[in-house]
Amino acid sequence: MTATADxxxxxxRDQAHALIGRKRRVALLVPAAILAYLVYxxxxxxxxxxxxxxxxxxxxxxxADSYSHKIHVTRDGRASDLAFAVEGETKGxxxxxxxxxxxxxxxxxxxxxxxxxxxxxxxxxxxxTYDLPGQGQIDINRVNDVIVASFPGFAPGDSPDWAxxxxxxxxxxxxxxxxxxxxxxxxxxxxxxxxELFWFTLxxxxxxxxxxxxxxxxxxxxLRSNIIGAYQDFMGNQMWRHADVxxxxxxxxxxxxxxxxxxxLIALPLAFLAAKNFAPLVWVRFAVRRVFDFVRGxxxxxxxxxxxxxxxxxxxxxxxxxxxxxxxxxxxxxxxxLENVDEKQVEGMKSTGANAVxxxxxxxxxxVTPVLLSQVLYYFESNTRSATIIGAIxxxxxxxxITQAMQxxxxxxxxxxxIVLIVMMVMAMDSFSGWLRRKLIKG
Amino acid sequence: MTDLSAASSLDATRAGYLAMTRQKxxxxxxxxxxxxxxxxxxxxxxxxxxAGGFLDGLPQVFDFPASLVTEAWEKRANLPGYLVxxxxxxxxxxxxxxxxxxxxxxxxxxxSLLSTRGLAPFPRLIPVFRRIMDILRAFPExxxxxxxxxxxxxxPVPAMIAIALHTAGALGKLFSEVSENVDLKPxxxxxxxxxxxWxxxxxxxxxxVAPNYLSxxxxxxxxxxxASAILGFxxxxxxxxxxxxAMTFGTGRFDVSAAIFILLFLTIVFFDQISSYYRxxxxxxxxx
Numbered sequence: 001m002t003a004t005a006d007x008x009x010x011x012x013r014d015q016a017h018a019l020i021g022r023k024r025r026v027a028l029l030v031p032a033a034i035l036a037y038l039v040y041x042x043x044x045x046x047x048x049x050x051x052x053x054x055x056x057x058x059x060x061x062x063x064a065d066s067y068s069h070k071i072h073v074t075r076d077g078r079a080s081d082l083a084f085a086v087e088g089e090t091k092g093x094x095x096x097x098x099x100x101x102x103x104x105x106x107x108x109x110x111x112x113x114x115x116x117x118x119x120x121x122x123x124x125x126x127x128x129t130y131d132l133p134g135q136g137q138i139d140i141n142r143v144n145d146v147i148v149a150s151f152p153g154f155a156p157g158d159s160p161d162w163a164x165x166x167x168x169x170x171x172x173x174x175x176x177x178x179x180x181x182x183x184x185x186x187x188x189x190x191x192x193x194x195x196e197l198f199w200f201t202l203x204x205x206x207x208x209x210x211x212x213x214x215x216x217x218x219x220x221x222x223l224r225s226n227i228i229g230a231y232q233d234f235m236g237n238q239m240w241r242h243a244d245v246x247x248x249x250x251x252x253x254x255x256x257x258x259x260x261x262x263x264x265l266i267a268l269p270l271a272f273l274a275a276k277n278f279a280p281l282v283w284v285r286f287a288v289r290r291v292f293d294f295v296r297g298x299x300x301x302x303x304x305x306x307x308x309x310x311x312x313x314x315x316x317x318x319x320x321x322x323x324x325x326x327x328x329x330x331x332x333x334x335x336x337x338l339e340n341v342d343e344k345q346v347e348g349m350k351s352t353g354a355n356a357v358x359x360x361x362x363x364x365x366x367x368v369t370p371v372l373l374s375q376v377l378y379y380f381e382s383n384t385r386s387a388t389i390i391g392a393i394x395x396x397x398x399x400x401x402i403t404q405a406m407q408x409x410x411x412x413x414x415x416x417x418x419i420v421l422i423v424m425m426v427m428a429m430d431s432f433s434g435w436l437r438r439k440l441i442k443g
Numbered sequence: 444m445t446d447l448s449a450a451s452s453l454d455a456t457r458a459g460y461l462a463m464t465r466q467k468x469x470x471x472x473x474x475x476x477x478x479x480x481x482x483x484x485x486x487x488x489x490x491x492x493x494a495g496g497f498l499d500g501l502p503q504v505f506d507f508p509a510s511l512v513t514e515a516w517e518k519r520a521n522l523p524g525y526l527v528x529x530x531x532x533x534x535x536x537x538x539x540x541x542x543x544x545x546x547x548x549x550x551x552x553x554x555s556l557l558s559t560r561g562l563a564p565f566p567r568l569i570p571v572f573r574r575i576m577d578i579l580r581a582f583p584e585x586x587x588x589x590x591x592x593x594x595x596x597x598x599p600v601p602a603m604i605a606i607a608l609h610t611a612g613a614l615g616k617l618f619s620e621v622s623e624n625v626d627l628k629p630x631x632x633x634x635x636x637x638x639x640x641w642x643x644x645x646x647x648x649x650x651x652v653a654p655n656y657l658s659x660x661x662x663x664x665x666x667x668x669x670a671s672a673i674l675g676f677x678x679x680x681x682x683x684x685x686x687x688x689a690m691t692f693g694t695g696r697f698d699v700s701a702a703i704f705i706l707l708f709l710t711i712v713f714f715d716q717i718s719s720y721y722r723x724x725x726x727x728x729x730x731x
Contacts, residue, residue, distance in 0.1 A: 034545060041542050044535070045599045053596045062593065251492065254485045261482060297712040301673045301683065302704055305690060309507035311500035314493025319486075389585045389673060396493070399585070403677075406589050419586055426581035 065412035069196035070177075070189040073103055073112055075122050077184050081107055082122075086196045091238040102190070114176035114190050128186050130172060130179055138163075140170055140181050147181055195413050198240055204233040240417070245401060249425055252397030255315050255390070256383035256429075259322025264334075264376045267327045271334035272360070278338060288331070296328030300390060308394050315396030322383055322390065329379070337371045338364070370441045377440075381433040385426055398422055515701035525702035529685055533706050535599055536681035539674075540667035543603045547610025547667075548660045551576075554611060555618035556644055561627055564640045576619075579612025588674050602679035606667050614663055621655045622648060654725045661718040661725075668714050672707055682707060 042048070074083045084099055086092030094100075102113045110122040117133035130138040136152030146167045151159055164171040170181045177190040200207040206229065221229045235243040272278045274288040304321040311317045346363035354362065391399025398418060405414040490497050515522065557563050558572035584605040591601030629647040638646065649656075675683020682703060689699040 038542065038545070041538055044538060045542075045603070047600060050595060050598075050600055053598075055594055055596070059594045062590065251489070254489055258482065258485050258489060261478075293712070297708050297715065298704075299669050299672060299707060299711055301669070301676060301686075302707065305686075306507055307504065310495070310503040311497070312494030314495070315489045316493035316495070316497060316500075319489050385581075385583045388583045392585055393673075393676060402586060403589065406593065409593065415590070419582075422583060422586065423578060423581040426583070427577060430577070430581070 061410075062412050064191060065410070066416040067195075067413075068191045068193050069413060070191055071100055071196070072187055072189045073100075073110070074188075075107055075110070075126075075186045077126065079107070082110055086239070089239070091201065092196070112188050112190075114174075114188070116176055118174060118176040120179055120188050122186060126186065128179070128181055132174070138172065145183065147183070149181075195240075195417065198417075199237070200230075200233050201237055201239055204237075206230050206233055240414070245398070245418070245421065248398040248401050249421055251315050252387045252391055252399065253384055253425065253429070255319040255322060255387040255397055256380060258319040259387070260326055260376060260380040260383050262319070262323040263326030264330050264372070266323070267330035267334055268372070270327075271331050271338055274331060274335035275338035277341065277343070289335070292328045292331035292335075294328070295324060296332065298325075300325040300386065301393070304390050304394050313395035315391070315394075317394045318387060318390040318396045321394070322386060326379060326383070330375070333375055334368075334372060337368050337375075341367050373440050374437045377433040377437050381426075381429045384429045388422055398425075511697045511701050511704075514697035518698040521698055522702055522705075525699055526706060529682060529699075529703055529706055532675075532680075532682045532685045533710060536671045536675060536683065537668060537710065539599050539603050539606065539671040539679075539681055540664060543606035543610055543671070544660060544664040544667050546603075547607040548614050548656070548663070550607070550611035551614030551618055552656070554615040555622055556648070558615070559619045559622045559625075562622060562625070562630070562644065562648060573619075576612045576615040579608050580616060581612075582609060584609050584670055584674060585677060588679050589677065592678055597678050597680060597684075599680040602671055602674040602681070605674065605679075606670050609670075610663055610667060614659060617659045618652070618656055621652050621659075625651050658722040658725045661722050665711075665714050665718045668711060 070087055072083075072085050072087070074085070076083065082099075082103070084094040084103070086094075102115070104111045104113075105122075107122065108124045112120040112122070114120065117131070119131040121129045121131075123129065126142050128140040130140075132138060132152075138149060138151050140147060140149045142148070147165075147170050149159065149163070149165050149170045150156060151163065154160065159165040162173055164173075168183055170179075172179045177188060180187045206226075215226070219226055223229075224232065235246075270288055270292075273284055274292065276285065279285045279288075300321055303324045304317065307320050307324070308317045311320065341364055345367060346359055349359045349363040387397060388399040388402075391397035392403045393399075398421065402415060402418045402422070405411045405418065486497075554572055554576050557565070558569050558576065560566070560569065563569050563572075584602075587605035587608055588601050591604055595601050625648055629651070630643050633643045633647045671679075671681060672683045672686075675681035675685075676687050678684065678687075686700065686703045686707070689696050689703060
């Protein structure tokens with residue numbers, strides 16, 4: 001008697017040991033497999049070679065540009081005076097008689113203070129000097145139309161690695177700014193913190209006017225009241241193109257809206273045909289389901305490409321691509337929701353003599369509406385993000401703006417502005433759809 | 444007397460009910476009308492800002508697929524060759540999705556544990572970690588990918604990082620919803636025997652939530668396969684990159700495009716099926 005008890009206890013213990021041992025092996029095996037996979041990918045993606053390919057100077061430009069702006073001072077060989085411009089763009093040019101306070105003198109005696117002891121002088125005969133703190137003076141002259149630069153502590157013709165010297169062009173980049181001397185012009189820029197001209201361009205009377213003065217102060221433009229004028233000048237800002245950008249944000253949301261709700265409207269009747277309890281014909285059900293699977297499987301990317309051939313570039317293609325892809329997703333999930341419908345309400349409607357349409361309208365729709373709406377709203381939110389991406393491919397909305405700004409590889413302050421707007425848009429849509437979902441489901 | 448008052452109160456109730464129904468109907472009718480107007484207006488705006496019109500383009504929708512299929516059919520002898528040729532690119536796309544799901548799920552797991560009440564080691568920092576997840580989630584992958592392509596050059600790594608960051612935010616939110624409903628008794632038990640935070644999480648929380656987490660991660664993997672194909676299209680390597688090259692080559696090499704379409708379609712359907720099969724299994728247990 002006791003022997004058998006010992007025996008069973010023994011086998012139970014053995015079994016437990018075996019089980020724990022197996023679990024332990026699995027627990028070790030899974031991380032080991034993941035690690036092995038990561039090692040494989042490390043080599044497959046050539047992560048080690050990334051360090052060579054990475055352009056850290058690009059990263060520096062990007063970071064510096066994204067939170068600061070440059071003001072260019074230019075001496076053109078043919079012009080009679082210095083020109084000042086924000087980001088070196090025509091749109092940011094200083095009007096006549098206005099100049100930054102760190103530049104003194106005229107075209108042949110300009111002293112440009114870059115701060116921290118960095119001083120650049122534009123001298124007669126297009127000579128340029130650069131006083132570098134702790135290093136001495138760099139002297140740049142033109143000899144027979146060839147640019148000659150002499151650096152302190154370097155032999156003639158030799159130059160340090162932070163300067164780029166050739167016969168036609170000398171570029172000196174320091175932490176204070178950059179000096180470029182070419183055959184036709186000398187140009188200096190200096191970095192400043194912040195997004196310059198974000199509110200108003202220099203030609204607007206409201207530039208550099210405080211909010212308080214704007215609201216309560218005297219009328220600055222005789223033709224327009226301050227608030228209307230400020231609104232017009234802000235929206236019409238040539239540097240930042242606020243009106244266009246806000247339009248683009250709206251367009252992106254519109255693409256998502258049309259795609260999501262259009263897809264839901266098309267999917268709803270089709271979902272009835274794919275639901276087991278509503279479609280008595282097996283082959284119809286099968287066919288509709290395969291259509292849903294196919295539409296979903298052909299990814300949004302492929303739909304975008306196919307549709308852009310028919311509808312051309314623009315937000316219409318993006319909206320339709322979202323619509324087609326979502327029809328598949330909605331069709332699948334709607335038909336699943338319809339299959340879980342409680343039959344009692346439908347039978348109740350039937351017993352009062354309701355016809356098929358009335359049965360669906362009053363017996364089915366009220367049951368599934370909260371589920372469907374919550375799904376649709378969830379997709380709406382995630383589609384605002386997709387619309388940004390599809391817009392970048394097909395050319396519509398904020399996605400187009402951000403890819404264009406990135407392709408110039410210099411408007412990083414605009415890129416960061418768009419990123420901030422996109423993130424704000426997605427977060428706003430997130431909380432809006434969450435709020436609406438809660439409200440609709442609770443009633 | 445009683446009959447009369449009962450009848451009148453019934454009438455009043457009925458009138459009240461009908462008025463309420465009318466009001467409700469009016470509201471839902473108004474909402475519906477607003478919705479329809481918004482759809483039509485929005486559609487017209489979008490159409491006006493596009494290069495081609497909807498009705499003009501509609502008959503042409505099937506022109507491109509038709510010529511794609513015809514050309515692919517004429518050169519069908521090349522198709523198997525192309526399928527083999529682009530298979531490595533497909534593997535790269537899948538690798539991008541898999542690694543970014545793994546890394547993103549790891550980061551998301553950490554963020555979710557740090558932002559769940561009752562589990563977080565620094566309860567005061569919960570809102571901070573939540574905001575971090577919100578921001579990670581709000582960044583569209585394409586933005587991060589394009590910035591990283593500028594710095595790191597083209598290739599799979601920028602896409603991987605971009606998708607992983609977005610995945611961390613998205614999964615972190617779903618994970619923390621699961622771990623909020625976790626049974627705290629095992630955690631307290633482990634704490635009483637002196638287990639540290641990592642031990643409590645690994646031994647007390649993870650075993651409870653693992654099936655749900657895995658199911659979400661599988662769903663995310665499926666989404667990430669699509670995302671990595673799209674990012675390839677903007678220059679991040681993989682099958683999307685090959686597709687763009689095929690599409691922009693002259694008027695387009697349709698036989699190559701068709702081969703890539705087939706590969707992409709089969710891959711997406713394959714992972715879609717696998718993920719939904721295992722998700723069903725994880726959520727409903729091992730029963731059929």
